[in-house]
Amino acid sequence: MYVQLALWVYFLYGFGPVAPLLRDEFHVSRTLTSLHGTAFAAGGVFGGAVLPMLTRRLGRHRLIWGGLGLVCLAAIGMFAAHHIALTLACALLGSLGGSMAVNAINAAITDHHGTAAPAAISEANAAAAGVGVIAPLIVGATFAAGWGWRSGLVLVVLPVLAVAWYARTAAVRPPEPARPNGAHAPHRPLPRTFPLALASLFATGSIEICLTLWGSDVLRDHAHVSAGVATAAVSTLIAGMVLGRLLGSRLVLLFRPTRTLLAALAVTLAGFALFWVATQAALAMAGLVVAGLGMGLHYPLGIGLALAHSDGQPDLAAARASFAVGIAFAVAPFALGALADRVGPHSAFLLVPAFALLSALAIARLDRLTLAPRAG
Template identity: 45%
Template sequence: MPRLVHDRITWLTYAQLGVWGFFLYGFGPVVPLLRDEQGTTAAVAGLHSTAIAVGSLIGGFLFAPLAGRLGRGATSWLGLAGVAAGVAALCALRPLPATLTAVVVIAGFGMLLLGGVNATLSGHHGPAAPAAISEANAACAGMGLLAPLVVGLAVGAGAGWRPALAAEVGLIALVAVAAAAFRVRLPRGGRIDAEPGHRPGPLPRAYWVAWLLMAVTGSIEVCLSLWAALVLRTSAGMSAGAASAALAAIVGGMFLGRLVGGRIALRVPPIPLLLVALTISLAGFAVFWSASAPAPAVAGLLVLGIGNSLHYPLAVSIALAAAGEQADRAAGYSSYSMAVGFGIAPVALGWVADGVGAHAAFLLLPGFIAAAVALVVLLRRERFAPLPV
């Protein structure tokens, strides 16, 4: 059985992904508030998700060459610095074009951070990488657990969402100071496909199946993050502040699922574990969607979070393992899958919600879960088939 060693490099990457989680999960409940503030429709407000997709494409395109030139560690720090600058701009600006631009910047630099963390943990931990990546995402969800609560409390107190989201800048500075104080240096990493004259071959089929799986499961997560609060307001009778805070149930479930899942991933192969996780997600959705009162709706979100918790860590671990020596290139391309999920699904859901209401529109999610199950079944075949050299 692989053994996961928690050294200083591991803890630092966990902290880096944790502060990214504060923004990622804090921004979801902010979108409906931006919609109210800017006086837009649900579909127009969903363009902020498209902005995340655009930024993800840019960041994914830039990650591999930057990691080859600067190293994975420096690229991660560059990503965090850019996220801090983008969040400061988002909190300072109000017009729709300005907030969309700020979100593009945040997402682009965020993908540099995410690629650096995933590639670092994959190279640093080898066979134990699925457990390490799961725990890193537990840290992401753990910090993200605070964000909806902070946003909800700030809105309920009349301060608005901006002071809550601005805390991201301070958290990034705190991680940088701690890294300097403890003299933790992230490994540069290596990319054979970055060597002069080397022409990388095609990534194997198993990688691309895992890539599609990341796009589909990412669609589930982002739709919940951006629009679940609206369902809680319209179908479960919750106030705007309470609905925003209630999204912490999703992140709380993800935190618990990833924390425990990291241990389970050392013993259980990724593919059967993914099927179990998708089944739990479907059960949680059924409870959430059928609820007409706050308590069962929030309970359903908690179960959904537990199910969703392992989708991304397991899929990206399989993808990077399948990529072999092209891990940096594969990590960059994985951002494109997030762009597909963030750019298409929430806008489609918002467009449907404008016509039939958010509650009915959420029936898109079981379709995403069914597609994910089909991809996992295909991945079972492709993962263990002979791969191209």
């Protein structure tokens, strides 16, 4: 399941920093280019809507591999697409597949690890982000070499095929949802603390998509680096996320997830401040590393809290979480792109601390209402 998650993350982080390249290629505005984030959001929201039904009909095993199959089709489509309408369609398809796979994976990890699920989810996302580090490097390298960014993105198909072959021959399958007495139990209302976890997921998802999708544009505009270097430099953000998740998988065993997430938000803001004020590439990339340290814990802790506050319904909670993340992917990059067309990308990036404040308020309220379950 860790490897399956990593394959989706390669596609996600490989495509993230190419938005400025698409803007240059198609000669369109940042607002129009940011619709790729909206397409990713639409796929995630639709995936979340159909996930409970698909889980009941297909099971997690087929759902995960079907989702990764759609990711491969999206990568192949991106390779052949040279019109913005086609790249938007491929972003939608890839996001739908990724939503199907990642939500089934998170629910399966939760069932498999029980009370240690927040640590396991953080560890899984650390492994995935480790693969995600190389995605912008490969995409940036193929672009700089004259092969185009599409060549780096489509490489994801080969490991998906290899891992699918191994899983089939070794008969590796994820745990399936429990079916009491052979039937599907009706969904119960989710606890009143659950919306607070969703609010935080929306805010932290907005931070992540803004920095991965438009961070390279700020590097080009404010730190004056080349397009190829700026695209590859997003790997510094992801490298920080890998380290943050590795540390976080241990910290969450010692401290309450809510308090750990609040500390992570503070680290993210410190790194963002350095990135935002820096006019030299090295300082700006150092800021991305520090921001990544905090960001690395945002999603794993957020989804872990959502699943922990699901009243024993992880598949339903994972589906609802897709809506929060999907809306973030729709609203945040479009708002930032539209604002950047008016005031420039550097000033527009002040939306990031606003999203961090929203997440902090939601998590502080959740911390006061209830003690989050300890992992371990």
